[in-house]
Amino acid sequence: MRYLLLVLLLLATQLKAQQSDETQIKNIYNEALVNGKGYGWLNYLSNQIGGRLSGSVQAQQAVEYTKEVMDSLGLDRVWLQPVKVPKWVRGTPEFAYLESNPGITNNVPICALGGSVATPFGGLKAKVVEVNGIEGLEALGREKIEGKIVFFNKPMDPTNINTFQSYKGCADQRYSGAAEAAKYGAVGVIVRSLNLRLDDYPHTGAMSYGDTPVEERIPAAAISTNGAELLSTTLKLNPNINFFFRQNCKVLPDADSFNVIGEIKGSTYPNEIMVVGGHLDSWDLGDGSHDDGAGCVQSMEVLRLLKATGYKPKRTIRVVLFMNEENGLRGGVTYAEQAAKKGERHIFALESDAGGFTPRGFSFDCDQANFNQVLGWKSLFEPYLIHLFNKGGSGADIGPLKNDNIVLAGLRPDSQRYFDHHHAANDTFEHVNKRELELGAATMTSLIYLFDTYGVVPSSN
Known part of the structure; x- marks a missing residue:
């Protein structure tokens, strides 16, 4: 009888946790689809600033604009991280x-x-x-x-x-x-x-x-x-x-630029850092809406959605808009080097760099124990038609953070139209669907919420 009561108590606890997760995720999606801000941010980034080739005036304008947006979100901290970037002009x-x-x-x-x-x-x-x-x-x-x-x-x-x-x-x-x-x-x-x-x-x-x-x-x-x-x-x-x-075209001397970073400090485990991001630079032919303006505004939207739904993170959640993914990866490398120098402990990182199309799921670079934990969350995403959970790559900018104790993930939108626009003059704002962009932001936020709530499975190495 005592054993039965313990089993029933455990089942009741698990059911309550699942119901709480379902409610929070539903609130995230509702907020994103009704009050989403990312599409407006992307409109400005694309149509007022345009293509953001590393080292260009437009890249610097994008740094200033996105810092201003993050400052307006009431985060615990927003700052610029200096990065030296290559400068090539067409x-x-x-x-x-x-x-x-x-x-x-x-x-x-x-x-x-x-x-x-x-x-x-x-x-x-x-x-x-x-x-x-x-x-x-x-x-x-x-x-x-x-x-x-x-x-x-x-x-x-x-x-x-x-x-x-x-x-x-x-x-x-x-x-x-x-x-x-x-x-x-x-x-x-x-x-x-x-x-x-x-x-x-x-x-x-x-x-x-x-x-x-x-x-x-x-x-x-x-x-x-x-x-x-x-x-x-x-x-x-x-x-x-x-x-x-x-x-x-010609190559000029390296230029000064920045990663743009904002964070909400964790209430329980502030030294456990979770990163979500995209790359702020783009090529110069279009305005970089899909590659990777979409990922940048979705990442900023993650923190806004958590705050708007009243969720207080246990762990520190940090948005990083990386500079120079396209022709050097200097932003991702610099961020990882500085994190190591400061002794920061990163447990999870998620990147959106596959366009602003309909989200289908995620790919994970992690051990089997953490992947099994993710598979246990799959039913929470299925009402939103998110069904793809694979082990594989994550994102170029977060790759330098890789070690045995971190879970890396990449948002995986539907990819059929992505290469119609990739690195071309038609990578422009009108080719981004507002609802698809918002669904992606909500999907990313939901995964961040789950990893913040339950943490990562400790490495057995």
């Missing part, structure tokens, strides 16, 4: 055409890849050789590549439902293509945009020359998917065509 708009015969040309949309050197002042014109990814260079060899422009035309795999998997499958040609092609004597590279649809928007993104000497670096540009199809088809009909492109 210059005047790029121009390109393919020339099938002297005087017969077709213009194609291109954009310089972030970090690329410029072409010669008057532009660069040369024969073209097409390869299906970096692995195609060796098969051709120096004899067929030297003095030519290499056209990397490996498309994203359309058969993957997880489009980020498709992106990872061919991003190396954008990042390392110029460095690898230069080894075979190429004079320039053109890279197919990382985009699953056919359109006229070239997609920029970071590239690296590795240890290639400065004088041996060759210009690199992305071509739109429609342009890539045209170039590939034309090459099949006439392998002797010329390709011309002109860009005058």
Whole structure:
């Protein structure tokens, strides 16, 4: 009888806790959907400030604006963390055409890849050789590549439902293509945009020359998917065509910038820190609404939603808007270095950097014990159609915090439209749906609430 009473008492306690969690999560979603502020914040960030390339005036304006927003939320502390960031500028708009015969040309949309050197002042014109990814260079060899422009035309795999998997499958040609092609004597590279649809928007993104000497670096540009199809088809009909492109981008000395940080101090375990964030910088072609203005305003909204629903965190919850994810990760690295230097104990970190689309769930970088705890919360999210809980990656900016005692997580929205906009001129405010953005903020807040309430499972290591 005594054992039975203990069991009944335990079940009653668990039921009460679940009901309390259900109520708090419902309050979070209701507040987000009725009184959400993130969409208005994003409107200002996107339409009044615009693209926020690291080291730019716009990036600094974004720092000042988001600090002002966090100051208005009545947080316990808001501050700026200095970060030195690379400064690359695009210059005047790029121009390109393919020339099938002297005087017969077709213009194609291109954009310089972030970090690329410029072409010669008057532009660069040369024969073209097409390869299906970096692995195609060796098969051709120096004899067929030297003095030519290499056209990397490996498309994203359309058969993957997880489009980020498709992106990872061919991003190396954008990042390392110029460095690898230069080894075979190429004079320039053109890279197919990382985009699953056919359109006229070239997609920029970071590239690296590795240890290639400065004088041996060759210009690199992305071509739109429609342009890539045209170039590939034309090459099949006439392998002797010329390709011309002109860009005058340059790298300037590193610039001063900041991570923007705000926190609510924990009432019970103030030394246990939980981070939620996104990256404040973006590329310069659009206004960075999906990548990653959405993640920034959702992260700020997490603290507002907790306060608006009357929840007092047990642990310190900190919003970090990281600077320079796109072309250096300096913000994430600096934050982790400073945290280690101060001896801070981070137990959980969540990043939103996959667009402001409908949330589907989370991916977790953690041990099995903590993942099992998360799976136990799954029923709390199912009424909101949040069903995806996977072990996998989290976010680039929070990655430097990784150790055996922290749980890292990434918000996973529906990814089917993300690469239509990623790093392109159409990553703009009108392509963000207000309700989807608010649902994402509520979903993030709910996970933060649960980890704050129950903590992380201690590592067995």
